[in-house]
Amino acid sequence: MTKPHRLPLLLGQALLASLLLMFFLAPAALAQQEREYEDLALTGDGACTRCHDELEYVPVLSIAKTAHGTVADGRTPTCTSCHGASTAHIDNPEGTSVRPPVDRLFGLASDTPVHEQNSACLDCHQGGERIHWQGSAHDSNEVACASCHELHTQDDKVRDRQEQAEVCFACHQEQRMEVTRFSRHPIPEGKVICSDCHNAHGTAGPKLLTRDSVTDTCYQCHAEKRGPFIWNHQPVNEDCSNCHNPHGTNVAGMLKWRTPFLCQQCHEPSTHQTNIPDLDDTRFAAARARSCLNCHTNIHGGNSPTESSRARAFFR
Template sequence: MRKKPSGIRKWMLAALAGAALLGGAQAWAATESGEASKRKDVVQVGDAVCTRCHDEGEAKPILSIGKTPHGTMADKKAGTCTSCHGASPTHINKPSDVTERPEPGINFGKSSSTPIAERNQACLNCHQGGARMHWQSGPHAAADMECASCHRIHSQEDPVRDRATQPEVCFSCHKEQRALVNRQSHHPIKEGTVICADCHNPHGSAGPKLMARDSVVQTCYTCHMEKRGPFIRTHQPVTEDCTICHNPHGSNIDNLLKSRPPFLCQQCHEPSTHQGNIASTTFPANTTNNNTLARGCLNCHTQIHGTNNPLNVGNERTFRR
């Protein structure tokens, strides 16, 4: 007849059983950990923790970032999910005491509660400097615009970086300029030859009006080289600011002029000589005044931007062929 186990033996048997259970639990945990470690990144380094939920079956096209420069593993500067959205521990592992999963630490879009400065800083951490050197002092930053207002980070097609669609992105805010480019005389923006970024740097500039160069004239000279000179005689507005005479976005007057000659010229030139004569066919009486008819001043002063004619007898002789 088998003897009943003693108290010490019972304790030893219980300890062995507990050890077996613990070993089984550790083995299960190791298996789960191994499965997690086997989960591979999809488009960015370290994105496995995000793409386990944000996969190709999701209605929100987050995974499409793999079709953009930000989703390139070979580029070590491309960034990661957490470099833009923060570590977001409560978003990754939902706390047990909440019903809805919290948003990422840094969230973007109109409904975001993240301060705009913090959202933009997530971009500037990588994109500061170069063409974006003057962002903080620019009017877009002063107006509390976020980068995502213009850019589509997760989309393969970023409309503001496409020459065919960029003007429409700008016109969504700059409605006055939309009306101007539809006038009779305009830069070929509608035709797709010129876009806003050819003249303006939306990320900030050392020049006025977000000019791509340090001044208006230097920006205009990038296309209109023939107006640069050097000339023996240069019309002062040409070297000062082209917008004194021209409206670069559009005008109902030829050559983007702000008003018709001679009235445009008379805004600067003194009325004591023939420049101030009123357009008339009877000035003085019973005579014909040709100075201000038709094209006005341009009838004689054809080289209005500058001339190499050395003749200098008086103002009436300047800017002629």
């Protein structure tokens, strides 16, 4: 009864065996073929570096000196992790004088859609600092990872404190102008840099700020402005940029306007008409540079323990 079944069984076994043979031998043969081309920089890059070597007009092999060149690290990419398998480019089946392009080309001249370029990077760099990349201002405005990062060089300018701002200014002309103003953070000196306040990859807070609010971002370095104060000035607790432009302004203290005009954005010019009869706003504005600040010295919040109207008004 079993006999008629034996033949198909044997056939099946043979088929399985040959399948197994193909599974194990074929890649081995392929690997052998690839090994004909010696890797020059990254594991498995022989497929590309047999043609793109150190004679290239763009420095290609220098990627070996970057964090992407740690051959001992199993997570390290090879040329094809970023540029794609690019078989048409390698084989050039039509034998055209100019090869079909690689699957993914980066940089300014690239025809590869930005989301396709970026997904190659995000395959390995999802999460962490980039947890809020999806839907961020840069993602939704089609800014490519490679618009900021240069990968074939050790000198990735956007991660260099001295050179970072220039990379950002290529697109952010307004901030380029603001940081040259009279009163500014020492950004051109590289002492404070864009990424101290912004995470270009996206954040939970507004305007790509590293913290959840403007004030929390500023407290990182100006902790004394956090208080606690007995007498709080509401706009200070709300948003430092009510009065300051953090990139730079032409008024001392990075203020958006001079006093008294700064204060008068929110306070009626007539504030003192009933309380201090001899106070003349024009005289203060013209004759005394500090104007309102002559008396309201602790503008970020007062700690005077007395229960007076002066204490409430941020007198020392």
